[in-house]
Amino acid sequence: MPDLASDLSFVSAPGVFAPGHLGELTQVVPFEMIDEVLTDQGGGEQRVRRLPSRVVVYLLLAGGLFEHLGWAQVWARLTASLSGSHPVPAGASLTEAMRRVGIGPVKALFDVLKGSAATTARQSAWFAGRLLVAIDGTQIAVPDSAANLVAFPKPVAGPNGPVGYPMLRLVAVVACGTRTVIEAVFGTDKVGELTYAARLTATGALHAGMLLLADRNFATYAFLAQVAATGSDLLVRAKTGGNAMKLPATRHLADGSFLTRAGQVTIRVIDAQVTATTADGVVQAGTYRLLTTLLDPHEAPALALVRLYHQRWEIETSYAELKSTMLGGRVLRARHPAAVVQETWALLAGYQALRTAMADAVLARPDVDPDRASFTIALNTARDQVIRAAGIITDTVIDLVGPIGTAVLDALLPPPRPRIRARIIKRAISKYQARNRHADRRS
Template sequence: MATALYETADYPAHPETLSTFEKHLDERWISEALASSGVATLRKRRLPAEQVVWLVLGMALMRDRPIADVVSQLDLALPGKDGTAVVAPSSAAQARQRVGPEPLERLFRRTAEAWAHGRARSQAWRGLAVYGVDGSTLRVADSDDNREHFGLASGGNRGDSGYPLVRLVTLMALRSHLVASAHFGPFSMSEHELCELWNDIPDESVTLIDRNFLAAYVLNQLHDAEKNRHWLTRAKSTTKWEVEESFGRFDKLVRLKVSKVARQKDPTLPKMLLVRAISYRHPDSKGRQWLLTSLTDTKAYPAKELVELYHERWEIELGYDEIKTHLLDSEIILRSRTTDGVEQELWGVLITYNLIRLEMDCIADEADVAPSRVSFVMAMRYIRDEWSWCAVASPGSIPKKLKRMRQKIARFILPARRTKRRHPRAVKVKMSNYAKKRRPNQKKQATK
C-alpha cells in the first residue's frame, strides 16, 4: 500500500493530458449551450454556471454521494473569502435552479450530433448507419411537483405506482450504444406521442424499430428512398398484406394497406405501402417470424443478413440496462424533487452515459475489437476514478500514470458473446407479500 502511494505521488503532471470528460467535451460547447439558453455566468458566484454543468454530470457519475459531496469531491466551487471551497447543500441546489434544464438539453443535442452520428457512420452495415428506437421509464422522487407533472402509473385493483414515472424515448446508434436523440415527458404520454425524433435520423441509414411503432405514419416518415433512409421491424401477428412479387419461398415484396382512419389523420399517406417481407425461424419461438422492411433490393440487402441485423435491435435494451442498472447503480429513482430538476438531471445522465460510451469506443479502437466487447462497468469505474484524481491535481492536468491506464486495455475487454445461450424469462426473487406503502396510507397513520 505504501509503495503504491509513493508511486502515485511520484508521477508528475502532464499539462497536455486532460481528463477523459474534458478531452471529449469541448468547453466551447458548454459556453454556447449556456449563452443560447440565456444563462449568464457570474464569476463572483461560488458555483458559476459552467461548474454547475460539471456538477450535474458528476451527479450522474457519483450516485452514491450527496450533491454537496460531489461539489467537494470534484473541487467545483470557487474559494470563498476565507479561502475554503466548501459550499452548503442549499447553495448547490440554488445554483442548479439558476441554470435550469435548457442548457443541459442543448449540450446533449450538440454532443450527440457530434459523437453518435459519426460513430454510426464508421460502424455501418452495407453502407448504412444502424440506429434503434425504443422507449423506457424511470422513477423519480415522490414529491408533489413530480406527481403533478409526471403522474403515476395505474395498477388497477393493486393501486397506483409508488413513485411518479418519466417516459423516455431514445434514438440510439446501436453498434456504439451512443444516444443520438432523446425525448421524455409525463408517464401518461405514449411512446408515439413522445417520438418526435424521426427527423433526427440521418440519411444513409437503417433504423430498427419495435413492433409498437409499426404504423403507416411512422413508416412513411422513416422511409426516404432518395436519401437512402430505411427501416426494419418485425410484423405483428395481426399484420395482413398482399403479395406483389415473390423473390423466394420466404422472401416477398408485399403491399400493406393503409387504413382510412390513418389517411384521414394524415392525408399525405398513400393507400398502400410497398415493403419487403422476410420469414425466418427463431429457436425460442413457435412457428416462423416475419420481418418487414423498406430495403427491397434483394441483391444489395440479402435476406439472411437482414435477419441477423434485426437482432441487433436488442442492443438498445442493453443500453437502457447500462443506464439504469450500472450508471444509476440500480437506484433508478432520480434524486431531483422538482420538474426542472428532473429534466436537468436526466439530460446530465444521458450526456454522462454518452461520454462513457465514447471512451469505450476509443478503447475498442485501440484493442481492435467491437465496442460490445468492452466492459461498461470497467470503463465507468475508470472514468469515475480518473475524474476524482484529476480534481486534486493542478487544473487541466492529470498524472502520467492515468494516461497509461487506458493503455492497459486488456482488463477492459470481455470474452466474445455466446450467441447460442438460451434463457427463458423468469425471476430469481419472489415479490414481497407485504402491503404496498403509499403516501395516503402514511398520512392516515400519522393522524392516528
Template sequence: MVRLLSEGLHRGGWDVPCTAAISRARVRLGPEPLRELFERVCRPVATAETSGAWYRRWRLVAIDGTALEVPDTSANAEHFGRAVSDRGAGAFPQVRLVALAECGTHAVFAAAMGPFTVSEVALAEQLWDRMEPGVLVLADRNFPAFPRWRAAKAGGADLLWRVKSNAVLPMCKQLEDGSYLSQIFATKDYCQCSDPEHVRVIEYTLQGGDEVYRLITTVLDPDQAPARELAVLYHERWEIESLLDELKVHQSGAGSVLRSKTPDGVTQEVHGMLLVHHALRQLAHQAARSRQVDPDRISFTRTLHAARRQVPAQAGFSPRTTDPGAGSGTR
C-alpha cells in the same frame, strides 16, 4: 462528491458549497442548458472502421423506450403520472424516455422524454427528423403503423421493423430469397388503397422455436440486403436493451430513484445522465479502436469504474485556464 470534484480549487477563501446551495444553483440553471448541450455534443461516434457498427452501407441504429422512477412529490406526480396495475398505482411517478442510439457503440444521439402517461410511440415522433440517409433503423413491434412508418422514412433513412403477427400484409410479389413485396395503408384508406407504402416482408422462425417473426423493410431489393442477412441483423436491436441496462442499472444504480423533486429538475437530471453515458461510450469506442476490437468487447462497468477513479486526477482543472490555441492534447 462535490468535495472530491473541487479538490485543488480552494483559492481565495472559496468553500465547498452545501447541498442546498447546489440545489438552488440547479434551479437557477434550469433544464435548457443541459438539453442544448446534449443536442450539440451527442452524435454518432462510430467511424468507418468501427467493428459491429455497420451493415453493408448502413449505420445500424435502434429506437426504444424505458421509464425512470422519480421522487414522489406532488409536482412530479401531477406532471409525470405513475404506472397503474391491478394491484394499484406504483410507488413512484415515472418519466418516460425514448432513445435513438447506435447499435455498435451504444451511443445515444437523440432522445425524447415526457410523462409516463405519454406512450413511447408518441414520444418517438420527436425523433423522426434525426433519421437521416445512410442509417438503418431497427425497431420492435410496438412501433409499426402507417403514419409512423411514413414519417420515419421521410428523411431518407431505411427501416427494418418487426410487426405484429396479425398485421395484414398481402403478398404482391414473391422474391427469390424467400421474402415478398407487400403494401401497407393508412387505416382510413384500406378500402380505396390509393396511397400505399411499399414494403418488403421477411418471415422466419428461430431454430427450435415455433414463433414466426415478421419484419418489414424499406429495402425492397433483395440483392442489397438478402432476407437471411436481415433476419440475423434484426437481433442487433437488442443492443439498445443492453444500453438501457447500462444507464439504469450500472450507471445510476440498480433500483435507484432520480433525485430531482420537480419536473424541470428531472429533465435536467436525465439529460445529465445521457451526457455522462455518451462520454463513457466515447471512451469505450476509443479503447476499442486502439485495440482494433468490437466496442462490445469493452466492458461498460469497467469503463465507468475507470472514469470514476480518474476524477481525483482531474481535480483543480479549470477550462478558464486552458489556452484556446493549444493543441488537441489540452482538451
C-alpha cells in the same frame, strides 16, 4: 472566465472554477464547450460567483456518474484532490445555482455531444452501406413528490397494487455499434412510445444512410410512413396475431420474402421460423415476421436480415447501462419537474461523454468490436479520475486512449454470444416488501 489555452501549468481551473471538472472526461467536455453553451443559452455571467455556472454544469454531469450519492457527496468527490479550500455549499445554495443555470444549457450540451462517436468510429455497425441504429423506449423513476406527480403522474395500479414512483418515459435512437445516443426525447409516461417516436423522426435524428431497427410496438402504418419520409431505411418486427397489419403479397421474391404496400410505403415482408438452443439444452422456437424497406434481396438477403435483427438488443443494453449501471436501479434526485428534466439531460450527456471516450479507445484497436468494451469498467475508472482530479487539462499531444480507454482495453469482455430472453417474471430478490430502500442515499 479564466483562459487556460496558453497555460498548461494548471491541473484544473483556478480559484472558484477548480471544482468544475469531470476528471479525464473533461477532455470530452472541455471548459470551452461548457462556456459556449452557457453563453448561447443566456447563462453567461457578468460577475464571478462562489458557484459559477460552469462549475454547476460539471456538478450536474458528475451527478450522473455518482447517482448513488447526494449532491454534497458529489461535490466532495469533485474537490477531493484539489488544492486549497473548497467547502461544501449549503443545500439551498446548490439548489438555487442549479435553478439559475436552468435546463437550456444542459440540453444544449447534450445536443453538442449526441451522436459524436456514432458515425466516426470505424467499428460502428453497418449493413449494406447503412449505419445501424435502433429505437426503443424505457421508463425512469422520479421522486414521489407532490410537484412531480403533477408533471409525471403515476401509472395506473396493476394487479400487484399501486406503483411506487412516478415515471418518465424516454425514447431514444442509439447507434448499434458504439451505443452512443443519436437523439432522445422524454416526458410523462402518459404519452406513448409512438408519440415520442414521431417527435424523434421530426427532429432530423434519422436520415438517408441509416437502417433503423425496432420492435413490434413500432410496426404501424403511421410509423413506417414517418421513417420513410426521413430517407432512412427500416427493419422492424411485426405482430402476427389477430391485430396484425394487413399485408397482402403483391410480388413474391426468390429468397422467400415478398413485397407489399403498408399504406403509402412499399415494404418487403420476411417470415422466418427462428429456433434457439439454451445452455441447458432446451430448444425454443418462434415465428418472426420482419418488415423492411430494403427491397432488393441481392443487396439484403432475407437470411442476413433475420440474423441482423438481433442487433436491436444493443439499445436494450444501452438502457441497462443507463438505468442499472449508472442509476443502480434508483430514482432520480430531483423533486421538482424542471429539475427532473435538467437531471435527465445531464444523465444522458454524462452517458454520452463516457461512450465517446470508450469509442475513442476502441479506435486504437481496429481488431476489437465495441461490444467488448466494458461500460462498468469505464464508469468506475471515470469515477476514479474525477476523485483524483486527473487528466483535466490536456497536454499538447492528445491521447485518445487515456486511463479510461486503457482500463477498458486491458479488460475486454469476451465476444458476445447470441442471446435469447423469454418473457417471464423472475422471482424477486426478496419476498419482503422493500420500504424506503433509497431514502438514505442523499445524505
